[in-house]
Amino acid sequence: MIKIENLVKRYGDLVALDHLNLEIKEGEIFGLLGPNGSGKTTAINCMLALLKYDKGDITIFGKEMKPDSYEIKQNIGVVMQNVAVFEQMTVYENIDYFCGLYVKERARRNELVEEAIAFVGLADYRKMYPKKLSGGLLRRLNIACGIAHKPKLIIMDEPTVAVDPQSRNHILEGIQKLNAQGSTIIYTSHYMEEVEQICTRIAIIDHGKNLAVGTKEELKSRIKTGETVTVEAVVLNEQQQKDIRNLPHVFEMDYEEQILKIRLSGAKHNLVRILTYLQEQEISFGRVFSELPTLNDVFLEITGKQLRD
Amino acid sequence: MLQLMKCRILQIVRDKGDMFWAMLFPIILCTLMYMAFGNFADSELIDTIPVAVVVAEENTQSEYFREFVDGMEDVLEAEYLEEEAAIEKLGQGDIKGIFYTGTEHSLTVTGSDLDTSILQALLDSYNKNEAMIMEIAANHPENMEQALESLSNYESTTQEVTVGGNTFNTEISYFFAVIAMACLYGCFIGVRCPMDMQANLSALGARRSVTPTHRLKLIIADMLGTFVVHFGNIVILLVYMKFILGIKFGDHMGGMLLICLVGSMIGVALGMFVGSIGRISEGIKTGIMLGVSMVCSFLSGLMVYNMKDIVQQNAPIVNRINPAALISDAFYCLNVYDDMGRYYQNLIALVIIGILLIAGSFVMVRRERYDSI
Numbered sequence: 026m027i028k029i030e031n032l033v034k035r036y037g038d039l040v041a042l043d044h045l046n047l048e049i050k051e052g053e054i055f056g057l058l059g060p061n062g063s064g065k066t067t068a069i070n071c072m073l074a075l076l077k078y079d080k081g082d083i084t085i086f087g088k089e090m091k092p093d094s095y096e097i098k099q100n101i102g103v104v105m106q107n108v109a110v111f112e113q114m115t116v117y118e119n120i121d122y123f124c125g126l127y128v129k130e131r132a133r134r135n136e137l138v139e140e141a142i143a144f145v146g147l148a149d150y151r152k153m154y155p156k157k158l159s160g161g162l163l164r165r166l167n168i169a170c171g172i173a174h175k176p177k178l179i180i181m182d183e184p185t186v187a188v189d190p191q192s193r194n195h196i197l198e199g200i201q202k203l204n205a206q207g208s209t210i211i212y213t214s215h216y217m218e219e220v221e222q223i224c225t226r227i228a229i230i231d232h233g234k235n236l237a238v239g240t241k242e243e244l245k246s247r248i249k250t251g252e253t254v255t256v257e258a259v260v261l262n263e264q265q266q267k268d269i270r271n272l273p274h275v276f277e278m279d280y281e282e283q284i285l286k287i288r289l290s291g292a293k294h295n296l297v298r299i300l301t302y303l304q305e306q307e308i309s310f311g312r313v314f315s316e317l318p319t320l321n322d323v324f325l326e327i328t329g330k331q332l333r334d
Numbered sequence: 335m336l337q338l339m340k341c342r343i344l345q346i347v348r349d350k351g352d353m354f355w356a357m358l359f360p361i362i363l364c365t366l367m368y369m370a371f372g373n374f375a376d377s378e379l380i381d382t383i384p385v386a387v388v389v390a391e392e393n394t395q396s397e398y399f400r401e402f403v404d405g406m407e408d409v410l411e412a413e414y415l416e417e418e419a420a421i422e423k424l425g426q427g428d429i430k431g432i433f434y435t436g437t438e439h440s441l442t443v444t445g446s447d448l449d450t451s452i453l454q455a456l457l458d459s460y461n462k463n464e465a466m467i468m469e470i471a472a473n474h475p476e477n478m479e480q481a482l483e484s485l486s487n488y489e490s491t492t493q494e495v496t497v498g499g500n501t502f503n504t505e506i507s508y509f510f511a512v513i514a515m516a517c518l519y520g521c522f523i524g525v526r527c528p529m530d531m532q533a534n535l536s537a538l539g540a541r542r543s544v545t546p547t548h549r550l551k552l553i554i555a556d557m558l559g560t561f562v563v564h565f566g567n568i569v570i571l572l573v574y575m576k577f578i579l580g581i582k583f584g585d586h587m588g589g590m591l592l593i594c595l596v597g598s599m600i601g602v603a604l605g606m607f608v609g610s611i612g613r614i615s616e617g618i619k620t621g622i623m624l625g626v627s628m629v630c631s632f633l634s635g636l637m638v639y640n641m642k643d644i645v646q647q648n649a650p651i652v653n654r655i656n657p658a659a660l661i662s663d664a665f666y667c668l669n670v671y672d673d674m675g676r677y678y679q680n681l682i683a684l685v686i687i688g689i690l691l692i693a694g695s696f697v698m699v700r701r702e703r704y705d706s707i
Contacts, residue, residue, distance in 0.1 A: 036706055070707055073544045075533045077703040092543075092702035099546040109541035113348035114341065122341050126545035170541075 026051045026178060026209050027072065032081030034067055034233070041067045042078065042233040049211060049226075054204050056224030057213040058320060064233035065213040066106055069182050072211075073103065085178070099127060102176035102208075106183045108167045110155050117142065117151040120169045127174035141173035144202070146195060161192025168196060172203060179203060180211045185219060197223050217320040229324055236327045241320065248326040249276055250318045251291025254299055258311030259285050265306060272298055285310075288322075335555050338547075342559030345526075352523045357567040360516035361574055364509060368579045371505045382411040383449045384429045386420035391436030395464070399435040402460055409452070433457065439464075506669075507662070509581055511636035514661035516571050517594065518627040520564035520601020525609035525619055527556040527602075528695055534613055534704040553699055557606060557692070565598040584669035589677065593668070596684045597661045601627075603691035604657070610698035627658075634658035660684050 027049040034042040042064050049055045057065045070076040072083055074092045083090045085097050110119045120138045128134045142148055145165040155163055164184060172179055181200065185193045201223055204210050214220050220227055221241055228238040237244055251274075261269070261280060269287065270278050274295055277288040289295045296315045303310055346352055387403055389396050403412045412433075415423070420432045424444055431443040431453045441457045443450040470477055531553055533540035542552060572594060575581045583590060604626065608619050628636075633656050635641045642659055645652050653659045660680045667677035 070533075070540075074703060075540060075543060075707055077705055095546040095548065098544060101544065103541065103544045105537055105541050107537035107540075109537035111341075111345050111538070113345040118341070118344070123541070123545070125337055126542070126547045 026086060027211070028082070028084045029068070029072065030082045032068065032071060032078055032083065034064075034071060034076065034078040040233055042071065042081075045081070045230070045233060045235050047228055047235060047238070049209065051209050052204070052207075053226050054200065054210045054212060054224045056220035056227040057211065057230060058215070058217060058220045058227055058324075059213075059230040060215055063215075063231045065215075065230060066182055067233070068230070069180055069211070069213060073101075073180065100177040102171045102174065102179040104168050104171035104179070104181040104184045106186065106213075108155075108163050110163075110166055110170060112155055115152050115154055116147050116158070116166055116169075119155070119166060120173050123170040124173040127176075137173050137175065141169040144172070144199060145169040159189075159192075161188045161195075164188050164192060164196065168199065172208075175206075176208060178209050178211070182213050183215070184212075185214065185216065193219070217324070221320050227320065229320070229327065231324075231328050237323065244320065244323045245318045248318060248323050249290050250288045250322045250326065252289045252295050253316045253318070253322065254287045254289065254296055254313070255316070256285040256287075256299070256303070256310050256313050258283055259303070259308060261285065261308065265308065268306075269299070269302065272302060335551065338552065338555035339559040339562070342527075342556045343563055346523050346560060346563045349523075352526075353567075355522040356516075356519050356564060357570060360512055360519060360567075360571050363515075364512045364571070364575055364579065367505075367508050367512065368581070371508075382407070382409060383431075383452060384411045384413075385453060386415045386423060386429050386432045387412050388415060388417045388420050388432055388434050389436065390417075390434050393437060395437055395439075396435040398464070399433070399439050399460065403433065406456065409456070505639075506581070506583075507635050507639045507642075507666075509575060510662045510665040511631060511634050511658070513568065513571065513575075513594070513665065514597065514634050514658040515627065515631035515636055516568055517564075517597030517601045517661055518604060518630055518658055520560070520567075520598050521605030521608060521623040521627060522620070523560050523564060524557075524602035524605025525616075525623060527553060527560055527606050528609040528699045529616070529619075530556065531699050532610070532704075534707050535609075540707060549700065550696075553696065557602065560605075561599060561602050564602055565595055568594040568598050583665075586668045589668045590665065592681065593661055593664045596681055596688065597657070599688045600657045600661070600684055600691070603688045603695070606695040607691040610695040630656050630658035634662040654683060655687065657684060657687055660687075 027047070029045055029047040032042050032045040033040070045064070045068060047068075057068065059065050067076065071078045071081075072085070072090060074083075074090050074094065085094075086100065088094065088097055090097060111122065114122060117138065120141050121134065124134050124137050124141070128137060142151055145168055147162065147165055147169060150158060150162060155166060158166060164187075168181070168184055171181070184200075185196055188196065197219060200210060200212065212220065212224060224241070226238065226240055227244060229236045229244070237247065239247070260283060266278065266280055269275065269285070272287075274289040274292040275287055276290060279286040287299060296313075300313065385403075387400065389400070400414075403410060406412075413429075417432075417434075420429070423429045424432055424442065430449040431441050433453075434440045434442065439457060439461060441453055443453065529535045530538045531542060531549065533543045543549070569591070572583075572590065576583060605623060608623050608626075611619070632638075633641055633645050633652060636658075638644075642653060642662065645656075645659070653663070660683050664677050664680040664684075667673045667680065
């Protein structure tokens with residue numbers, strides 16, 4: 026559905042996109058995951074033919090995307106990172122306005138606007154002006170304006186920034202519903218939990234480069250970390266720390282402020298082995314928990330830094 | 335297109351800040367001016383003043399005075415009466431005053447208004463000039479010819495007498511300048527059009543740029559919607575001036591509306607042009623528009639009634655490219671000079687400036703991709 030090949034975008038000396046390659050297939054919820062400034066929004070703006078780029082090709086629905094590709098734009102819904110609505114128009118009027126830029130027929134548009142309002146849960150706010158809405162409701166309005174015309178492709182650029190958890194869940198559920206209704210979705214975020222929760226395939230980008238692409242399972246399988254065990258309120262001497270480092274499948278260990286964090290490659294009984302050692306050494310400890318690898322672990326291993334650095 | 339225009343109209347009309355500058359501020363300003371000028375504003379473009387002349391004594395002085403009165407036919411509607419008949423007419427309000435002429439000249443009036451002020455000013459001027467001529471004749475007869483020549487120009491006495499036969503009071507020039515200023519204030523609402531259109535200037539611009547509606551259609555709909563609102567603002571201002579303040583603009587309302595129509599276009603076009611300029615902040619753009627509109631209004635006579643004449647004498651080209659001066663001058667042509675040729679020249683100049691501004695704005699807005707957003 027979308028193909029980006031060797032995309033290069035420079036802002037002066039800064040390379041924002043460095044030979045970025047992506048292919049997004051129909052029916053996917055495709056996540057673009059990366060820290061702030063990694064090039065996600067730049068990539069989106071290039072895709073939408075808003076930004077000039079130095080090199081590369083972008084095709085959407087098999088056709089080159091240009092500023093006057095109105096036929097392609099007809100089938101794209103966009104939810105911008107910054108809320109883009111008219112302050113002087115009500116919720117209903119805003120959705121109707123943006124839907125009207127795609128759908129000319131009045132009766133059909135009324136139907137679509139009503140559906141969009143119901144979809145984002147703004148039925149009680151239809152006559153309110155944007156400045157009266159909370160951040161979360163405003164984001165929902167922004168989404169409604171982007172999806173009301175039922176596009177085949179929806180591009181969402183960090184739609185949950187500064188949104189309360191309740192609205193965030195509402196938005197994420199909505200995105201999954203849209204996908205279930207047949208829309209392909211590109212979703213950018215620096216919240217790995219969101220991407221992990223809803224995306225069927227994910228590209229991790231940093232410094233404008235595509236570092237890895239795949240399903241979350243595929244991405245996690247590419248890294249050494251199979252499990253991360255955390256032991257709280259534990260006091261260890263040098264020798265004990267050394268012993269733990271030498272336990273089977275342990276490839277990294279952090280011990281700081283009485284919190285022990287051990288990364289282990291995927292294997293059975295990792296947690297049992299650690300607990301057995303602590304018991305044998307008669308070391309007291311607090312909470313213990315084991316986590317499967319996250320996208321943050323993937324990012325950490327690929328780039329050597331935390332996703333939220 | 336109509337739906338897009340309707341939305342733009344709604345957005346502007348509901349924006350209190352924009353509507354204050356584009357509609358309320360000119361109304362407030364002209365109200366303050368009206369209050370400052372007091373009853374002078376009641377009749378700005380007045381007809382000839384009915385007056386009686388009573389010849390108390392036939393002599394050279396009265397003969398010259400009658401010649402003076404007859405020469406002021408554009409200003410005075412004089413009739414020669416016996417004193418009794420003149421007093422009766424004055425009492426009935428048929429005439430505004432009685433000039434008595436003989437060895438000396440005097441004026442009798444029953445009230446105080448603009449007309450009686452003009453009559454008094456005319457008499458004062460005549461008396462002053464007569465005394466001066468007599469003194470020159472007595473002491474410097476060789477300069478008599480030059481003195482008479484300079485006196486033949488009565489512009490510096492009390493008032494301007496127009497070729498159209500309307501007596502012009504300077505106060506109305508301020509109201510013309512206010513209308514011109516109000517037209518230019520359309521820039522404050524016009525500036526939104528390109529800013530809501532360009533992806534590098536606003537989130538709305540970016541959002542609208544990725545829709546399948548053609549850019550030209552969007553910008554034209556925005557422009558027309560803005561223009562409709564602003565023309566409405568100017569019509570409201572005119573109606574307020576004419577019917578609430580009672581300012582008499584003459585009998586050319588059609589022509590005045592045409593000036594307002596073109597003037598509104600200029601204001602909106604100015605805003606669109608400034609709004610299209612690069613990535614400078616909205617505050618700076620507002621500052622530019624305020625500066626341009628106020629300088630143009632000042633040069634057209636908003637603060638000093640004869641500023642336009644001063645500019646005409648020193649830099650006439652400024653009056654030909656200053657939209658406020660062109661609007662103001664078109665009002666003069668219509669209501670004061672009765673010079674339709676110059677009226678249409680002004681309109682054409684305004685249309686050309688408007689087209690240039692809109693074209694410039696379109697060129698800047700039509701850019702398809704941006705270096706950065």
